[in-house]
Amino acid sequence: MKRIVSFITENFEKEVLESFEISSGLLRASNMTEDEIIEEISLSGLKGRGGAAYPTGKKLAQSAVFKSDVKYLICNADEGEPGTFKDRDLLKYDALGVFEGMVISALAVRATDGILYLREEYSFLIDELENILSQMRSKKILGHNILDTGLNFDISIFSGAGAYICGEGTSLIESIEGKPGRPRNKPPYTKEQGLFMKPTLLNNVETYAAINAIMKNGYEEFIKYGTEKSPGTKLISLCGNVNSPGTYEIPFGVTLKEIIEKIGNGVKNERNVKFVQIGGISGPLILGKNLDIPFTYEDFDKIDVSMGSGAILVVDDQTDILDFLDAVQAFFKHESCGKCTPCREGNRQLLNVLARMRKGIETESDIVNIERIAKTMKYASFCGLGQTAPTALLSAIKNCPEEIFRRGEQHA
């Protein structure tokens, strides 16, 4: 693990916790009012790190409005996005920081029941996570009247079954309730009627870790990093054809080129970058010639790219883009929950057309239909899975049509 900065990942090099003191961030939060905690997070400009980049302070404020005897607070550690593994590293190297962020958030919104929703593939972490939770109970950070604040709050671990759709907030909630993981209609929104129809706050692992780090160091320290519109630091999952893949904490504003060359130590076998895929398999492609772009929300917005979870998949010039897109669509066909037609049928149809394109036997109507199907999925699918399933394909059609339609002369 190589860090460029260590605002959130400060504890990554520490040995497994034998014992620990109550952190300064948690102590500070326990002496603040709900509004003061929310104000601190709002001033930091932190945005949700699970993909949608919703302002975290605003979400806390909206959640705090709903009062209830039982209020859930969920940490989304489903991390099913291929190429994304930063949440796994946070839970592996500093789960205490994540749990402390959950407790601070519980104090802010007066939540009673915390749940870490852990993807099945991360079950190997459970013993250590339970060990940390029981130490927190023994120090009265969890349980009855935590830190003498009058709040009763505890955290349990729920193991998911390994479905990508269960990372989507409402599907995740359905699956905890014992139902098939499929998204719900909104409204009602989760913050008002979430798990078992009780008010529920749901955030990503990195978001809670950042809340803890901000409370510990103060928002002023956080905003020293990054840019005005993208304050702070971000964990990236750098993977693919780079020499040094891994989880890195970077300040916003570093360019993709710097990330690949300086942090990832360049492309394997000294090949050239064909493209990078941003934010995991649901993300768009940025061509190798356009890597001077700074890693910020505002610069990505300008080119209609969503940062997603912060995954950066580097793909070298030996890769056939149609093979790549075939793998992307096969993943989505497998993971589609089947609830709505555009996604359930769209992914199947895209795969059929891609199979013909890879063989060079696509028809004229295939060329027209592939974009039509992709756009129908983007605009008509019920949830984010189907809406983003054609993102890589659409960005390839836009940015490098010659690679997609290169076998067009053989039209049947």
Ligand SMILES: Cc1cc2nc3c(=O)[nH]c(=O)nc-3n(C[C@H](O)[C@H](O)[C@H](O)COP(=O)(O)O)c2cc1C
């Ligand atoms: C198909 C799909 C999968 C998702 N997977 C995850 C995930 O694994 N982890 C996550 O935190 N958010 C995931 N999200 C986003 C969540 O719905 C939600 O926006 C997020 O957990 C909120 O936390 P944040 O505000 O801290 O980002 C997914 C969304 C969709 C549509």
Ligand code: SF4
């Ligand atoms: S877009 Fe539709 S079919 Fe696809 S995962 Fe969402 S609800 Fe299910």
